[in-house]
Amino acid sequence: MNVSAELPTTVGVYGGGRMGAGIAHAFLVAGTAVRVVESSPETADAARCRVEAGIEKAAERGTLPASVTAVLDRLTVTVDPTDLAGCGLVVEAVPEDVSLKQRVLAEVERVSPSAVLATNTSSLSVDGLAAALKAPERFVGLHFFNPVPVSELVEIVVGAKTQPEIVAAARGWAGALGKKAITVTDSPGFASSRLGVAIALEAMRMLDEGVATAEDIDTAMTLGYKHPVGPLKTTDIVGLDVRLAIAEYLARELGERFEPPAVLRDKVAAGHLGRKTGQGFYTW
Incomplete structure (x- = not known):
């Protein structure tokens, strides 16, 4: 399995709530294109507003490496999951509900089968979520912390079938986002x-x-x-x-x-x- 530790050109985020918007923010600032998927036009508009507000605040603090316009030009917010096709990484960031997360992950795997899939769950079993996937070896936990743009930690949660190359790539991605990664085995609540x-x-x-x-x-x-x-x-x-x-x-x-x-x-x-x-x- 050949997965680069360099950030993918395009990253998908499924779910544009506070955590999803923060994850999108972090990848945008690091230079990737980001596609955020939401469930309705109303929630998509709200997700866009969250990301835009965060980017504008970063610019005010002087922590944005490019202009607001240049960064936001790389953002797409959509209600169509097929827009995730071609993403190198897709991070699931929907509410902490096993069945919901499994449905979302299976849907993403169908539309973007070559992507590495990650869940931002803070406690649910990665192996339990992986049961919905045809290729659990390409699945990993990427537990970001709120507020994502300034938090220094990413918890990489390794499932029983997660391939070592995926874990190594995830550590590289965390570093490219300016964050410190810790690696834990899938267990209740992680570390x-x-x-x-x-x-x-x-x-x-x-x-x-x-x-x-x-x-x-x-x-x-x-x-x-x-x-x-x-x-x-x-x-x-x-x-x-x-x-x-x-x-x-x-x-x-x-x-x-x-x-x-x-x-x-x-x-x-x-x-x-x-x-x-x-x-x-x-x-x-």
């Missing part, structure tokens, strides 16, 4: 989500028990352990609903130590999902 969720769940239990305020718990981690953001504020940024879904999955796979605390379930039930709704463990 990052498993550790991050464990810390966040314990912080929630401490909050529920009245050990300290959310602000003080987070400060303990930012000042005491040099975390850039505390676990409760990170949960607000990620989304309480997203954290709940991951915790439930890890509890099923790894046991009761990942059982979501009542405070998390209660906030999600009340619609307090964090930054995106204006209220979570903090008021935004």
Whole structure:
């Protein structure tokens, strides 16, 4: 299998939400053409606006290597998955739903059979997703972190059938994006989500028990352990609903130590999902 560690000329991103738009941003800044696929004209327009806003902010910060116009000229946003034909890499970035991701990945494989396929899942089994593919050896996890343009990490998740050449290429792509890659074997929560969720769940239990305020718990981690953001504020940024879904999955796979605390379930039930709704463990 001959796969170059240089960035593909054209990269596809299936899903233009916050993560998908951030992934598209990172590849655009690195010089590739990017095709983003969304499910409807309305969500496609929203995806384009997200990417454009991010590129314009990068220009304001002086971190854009070319003009806004030159970068955005390499962006295509479409509702037609067949536009992914010819992409060297396609990254799936749809919501954390196994059946949805499997349908999307199988569709992409049909329209772009020569592409390397990647999933941005933060916790779902890469091997489980690969079950929908005819060529699982060309499939890998590329777990980007929010906000993608400034996050330094990419977690490469290696499935049982992922070929070593794909892993080596993925490491090269991460480096070309200016990011550090770590490589993990497919397992529940990988390395990052498993550790991050464990810390966040314990912080929630401490909050529920009245050990300290959310602000003080987070400060303990930012000042005491040099975390850039505390676990409760990170949960607000990620989304309480997203954290709940991951915790439930890890509890099923790894046991009761990942059982979501009542405070998390209660906030999600009340619609307090964090930054995106204006209220979570903090008021935004």
